[in-house]
Amino acid sequence: MISENLKQNLFVTLFGLVKVPLIFFVSPKVIELSDEKCIVSIPLKRRTKNHLGSMYFGVLCTGADIAGGLCAMSEIKKSGQKIQLSFKDFKAEFLKRAYEDVHFICLENQEIKSFVDLVSKSEERHNKIVKIEAISAKSKEVIAKFELTLSLKKK
DSSP, X not given: OOOHHHXXXXXXXXXXXXXXXXXXXHOOEEEEEOSSOEEEEEOOOGGGBOTTSSBOXXXXXXXXXXXXXXXXXXXXXXXXXXEEEEEEEEEEEEOSOOOSOEEEEEOOHHHHHHHHHHHHTOSSOEEEEEEEEEEETTTOOEEEEEEEEEEEEEO
């Protein structure tokens, strides 16, 4: 039997390969996806580095997108509804350079679940700000903070 974590990693890999090649290119790994939180890791490799040897800010933004989007996609799947997902707005605060792998943490899964429930009972588009923190995998220092406006509408 396949573990839930392996299923999530296969989903992210296939989604990246088929729908958003940049996601596939940066090789994210799902560390945890639970009712409370989502943690996604992106390794610091040649593909994800900038000219200074730290993680490129575009890769950091991609990690935030994956962490917030995966939470929402998981809840949408559980709801059984056909709901369109997009991000309407994106705010980032870059605090330090990342010279190692980075974990992207979203602690708003319960709020996202309630948000999906609200959207599934409505014909209108709804927006919700989702916060994600990027931290160094080893040193645990906060690298960046993100606020993404999750925009959902029932199909």
